Amino acid sequence: NSLTLGSFANTATLTNVESLLGRAGGTNTITLAQALTTSDTFDLGSGTNKMTLANVSNTGTLTNVETVVGGSAGNVVTLGSLMTGGSVDLVHGTNSLTLKNGTNSLTVSDTQSILGQGGADTVTLGTALTTGSTIDLGGGSNKLALADGVANTGSLTNVETLTGSGTAANTITLKSTLTNGSIDLGTSKGQVTLNSGANSLTANNVETLIGGSGGNTVTLTVKAGGDSFDLGAGTNSLTLGSFANTATLTNV
Numbered sequence: 001n002s003l004t005l006g007s008f009a010n011t012a013t014l015t016n017v018e019s020l021l022g023r024a025g026g027t028n029t030i031t032l033a034q035a036l037t038t039s040d041t042f043d044l045g046s047g048t049n050k051m052t053l054a055n056v057s058n059t060g061t062l063t064n065v066e067t068v069v070g071g072s073a074g075n076v077v078t079l080g081s082l083m084t085g086g087s088v089d090l091v092h093g094t095n096s097l098t099l100k101n102g103t104n105s106l107t108v109s110d111t112q113s114i115l116g117q118g119g120a121d122t123v124t125l126g127t128a129l130t131t132g133s134t135i136d137l138g139g140g141s142n143k144l145a146l147a148d149g150v151a152n153t154g155s156l157t158n159v160e161t162l163t164g165s166g167t168a169a170n171t172i173t174l175k176s177t178l179t180n181g182s183i184d185l186g187t188s189k190g191q192v193t194l195n196s197g198a199n200s201l202t203a204n205n206v207e208t209l210i211g212g213s214g215g216n217t218v219t220l221t222v223k224a225g226g227d228s229f230d231l232g233a234g235t236n237s238l239t240l241g242s243f244a245n246t247a248t249l250t251n252v
Contacts, residue, residue, distance in 0.1 A: 010026055105123075
């Protein structure tokens with residue numbers, strides 16, 4: 001079955017609809033009472049559109065949906081269009097989100113796997129990063145903001161700019177090598193472990209920085225206040241900012 005919406009602000013609950021098309025100018029709020037499947041075609045068109053998934057396991061592609069809300073079971077969602085200022089909260093279960101290849105900006109919550117492709121993505125986590133999370137933002141120059149007010153602990157891949165905030169400490173492991181990267185954990189501070197490669201980065205507000213087996217080049221542009229830097233094996237370089245710095249250094 002196929003349903004084409006008019007160019008209006010539509011609100012509807014759908015059952016037994018395999019193809020849904022929105023038109024230009026409409027702002028649609030759609031609730032699915034059926035499972036999203038890989039054979040479905042859902043394109044809500046231009047406008048600021050919202051879709052709430054059914055309380056079952058959903059697997060499929062959503063296009064031109066700016067706000068996605070999951071149900072009570074695990075969801076595997078692929079975005080068929082770029083997001084700008086979007087929001088995805090897949091709620092319950094074990095959830096996966098694959099971004100469209102391009103430049104995306106969005107907030108993602110309750111999603112254990114976030115996969116980017118070739119574009120430059122800006123992702124803000126609305127819930128804590130955990131050791132069970134898989135975040136790989138793919139090619140491009142990608143930015144990730146950790147969830148505020150909670151302790152984030154986990155691994156990140158292909159994140160070139162990492163920021164933190166709040167007061168809860170973060171423990172982050174980078175699984176890809178940084179080139180001209182930037183880390184600033186803000187008032188949250190915490191620990192960062194670099195990938196075993198030749199990393200070059202600015203690292204601010206990191207209480208403990210641990211290097212791997214490659215030569216690392218690290219620059220500080222804020223004051224080091226009792227921080228610890230162990231840059232690991234290799235030929236490593238650390239440049240301090242123009243402050244009264246206090247730090248413990250190993251393998252520098």
